[in-house]
Amino acid sequence: MAKTKENIEYYLDPKNDKDYLQDLLLNIKEAQAAGKQLNFRILKSKDKGFVVKIGGLFAYVSYYHMPWRYNTVDYWKAISGSLVNKVFKAKVYRLQEDPICIRLDAKSHKFKEIELKELNTYRGIILSKKKSGFLVDMGSHFNWKHGSFLGHIHKASLVEPAKYEHARVGNAIETTFWGYTKGGRLILGDDRDHTQWLTPELQNLVGTIQQVKVIKRADAPLTYSVLNKGQNYKAHLPITKLYYPNTKASVKKTVAQFKDGQSIPCLVVKIQKRAKNYFVLKLVAD
Structure with missing residues (x-):
């Protein structure tokens, strides 16, 4: 019996609560048999999932059966408060009638795609x-x-x-x-x-040969700058056996003769990611 204006007095009678629950349960069973998705609303978080409401009945969806995955349940616990009252779609994959126990699978929920905008x-x-x-x-x-x-x-x-x-x-x-x-x-x-x-703009410079500007100041170590699309990026030119196993001494002599503002060809070996990022360079012959 469906709950309508005509029979509302029937459902107000406590002894008929069971009939009302059976109606709700029947709707869930029909959706399960048809493989139909139903909306559910998250009520609260548990150790391994959420207590939810679906079709007027309480149910449970595990973190594993949510629409996206995390590597650890700790991440679910971090966002659980923001998910309360949020609505998703799920299919019923397990249904027990006495006592009523409903478990959901929301992995089939589809999200509308959206593009994040740069600088927003x-x-x-x-x-x-x-x-x-x-x-x-x-x-x-x-x-x-x-x-x-x-x-x-x-x-x-x-x-x-x-x-x-x-x-x-x-x-x-x-x-x-x-x-x-x-x-x-x-x-x-x-x-x-x-x-x-x-x-990618700067990452793509790794492995390429670029013209590098020498910056030489009195009583200061040499510094280098890679020019890319009008922007100068800090760079280092380490002179070690790792990069020059057989020519380290000659490279040192060459570097000592650099002049301020001189342009030299260098291979961009990598980006050094520290508090201050910079390109790591290797000198190449003209």
Whole structure:
């Protein structure tokens, strides 16, 4: 018997609660038999999943059966508060009638795709905090309507050191999106001078020969600069046996004769990622 205006008095009678539950249960059974997705709303988090409401009945969905995956349940616990009252779709994969026990599988839930815009600020939730920085999920910015977006915020990219010191797992944090790495990961952070070293534009210079400007000042060590699209990037030219196993002495003599402003061809060996990023160079013959 469906609950309508005509029979509402029937359901107000406590002795008929069981009939009402049976009606709700029948709807769930029919959806399960048809493989139909139903909306469910998250109520609270448990050790390994969520207690939810579906079709007027309580149910359970494990973290494993949520629409996206994490490597550890600790990440689910970090975002659990932001998921309360959020609605997703799921199929019923297990149904027990006495007592009623409903388990859901939400892995088939489909999200609408969205493109993050470079230089925009987004809100994420900190999943983990390490010495190098944070792992964050930016999906909370969109109330999880577009799924999960994982990214790292490196400590070196934070303009304000207190932002790192005061942050805790589960906290919300705002950060700027700078684009994607060559591997498709989000580039996040506050400081453009740091995050630009993660972009494909600079990563693609590794393994190429570039013209490098020599900067020579009195009573100061030589420094170098790689010019790319109008921007100068700091570089180092280490003279070690690693790079010059048989010519180290001759390379030292060559470097000693460099003049300020001179342009020299160098192989970009790698990007050194530290508090101050820079290109590592190897001198090549003209």
